[in-house]
Amino acid sequence: MSSREQLTDFSILVKTHLNSVVRYVRFLTHGTEDARDITQEVFLKAWQQFDPQRKSSFRAWIMTITRNMVIDTFRRRGPSIKYTGTHIDTAASNATENGNCVGSDSEFCPEGLPAFAKLPVQQREIVFMRYVEQISYGEMSQITGKSEEALRKIVSRAVSAIRKEVDNETLQQGE
């Protein structure tokens, strides 16, 4: 197979998963302008390392690259990118020290859904993957490196927390 044919094949995969990667980058970077550039870098890197055998698990692979790329960018640029996906502990501790909810200053906050913003960073990432990107526990395990069991617990706690917040909001609205 020639390089052009391979690129054609790869382009189909890019087109299929482009929006997922863009959303994930926006989510991790709080919707900064770098989202498209980072996405471009992600797919170029994937193209350099592309193996046709990866087609079956391409989404998990590309999301892993995206996650690592954002981490690298975050490390290079420091505070200019407000990363919320990794360095969870650091981010959480900083937020606690400041007395603010983690990610409360984020540009990325679903309108009318403050319950999400109140979630710990780790739970927010998993909730994003699960309910926005419809990623299974298995794939999430590949991307984040956590066990499926741990991920189930995170999802369970996140759903409970959101439900609690929603109930509180309902109660407050009722009053």
Add this chain to the structure above:
Amino acid sequence: MKPCNRVNEWLEQDPPPDLTKIPGSLADHISICQSCCKTVGFFRNFSQDKNLAGLSLRETGEFMKSFQNKALANSKTSDSRALPKASIFAWLDMKWSLALAMVVLLLVIGFSLFFKQTSVSVTEEVLSFAVLKGKATILSTDGKGAIVASNAEQVLVQEAGIKFDSDSEPVEIQYKNGGKVFLTGLGQMKVLKDGINVETGKFNAKFKNLGGVLKVRVPCAVLAIRGTEIQFDIHPPTAEILLVEGAADLIPENTLLKTIRLERGKRVILANNTWALPKSELQNIPKNEPPVSIASDSQPQSKPASVTDLLNAPEQGYEEDPAASEDPASSEEDIDTDSTTIGGDGEERSPIGSEDFGDN
């Protein structure tokens, strides 16, 4: 009041539920449970949030165009990308194979060169029995043509015929044991491991430092030489040998004939396939004279009359020894086994033939 959590299980199932398609049983509950309804609504709104929208069609097109250009440029700059992984491995394998083949080839060439040099030197060292110096031509084995003609040293590894025509610079045959033969004149002979085989020519041969007995084969006889100087005039069927210096035994091929001892100044003539002393010299030889030791490096005598003169007037020079006729064994074989002293230096010599010159 315990909060309702009936939708939680559905929300947590794997794979993630499609929030737009709520199962019928759950849909009934959701319609009456406000908390569950709000929770499901939250996740549905969350997944459709505008902040999480993807790229528009135009943006996607631009992105893809930009990406493909970059990816293509990337492919061109990187040769490895142009090849599929399998091809890369095949290419790597091929490179390794080529490298391995080159190494093997170099080793083979190296070994062949090494062994070639070794074999040549070993062959020359081990198999050579003499070195030929001077202006001589080494004849091919069939005697038809010369294969080497050189003034340089020629190592003789096998018996070879030589032809020489040298008046001023003698041709030298240096045997491995140190024995030397200097040839001056015109002649053709075969250089053997244990001596020489004179075929034709008129030349002078000087033998020096012979460790043992050198056999000089002439027509119808063999000369056993231990260091001497001899003039040969061999033109079969006639021939003449003049001993200039030293001593030698002429052993006829015919075992019935007696060995002729050649001493300084003596000559023998071949006639009718028989070697014999000229009549004039026969008269000088006392009968039953005991062997006389003659120094090999003694001074040469004045040369007798020319060979042709002698040839013109040969007598039936060979005088049959009565003892020899009685006992045929007292011919060549006799001399071979007896400890006949033929050297002129007074030391005891070993029997002729038992001390093979070429093997020394």
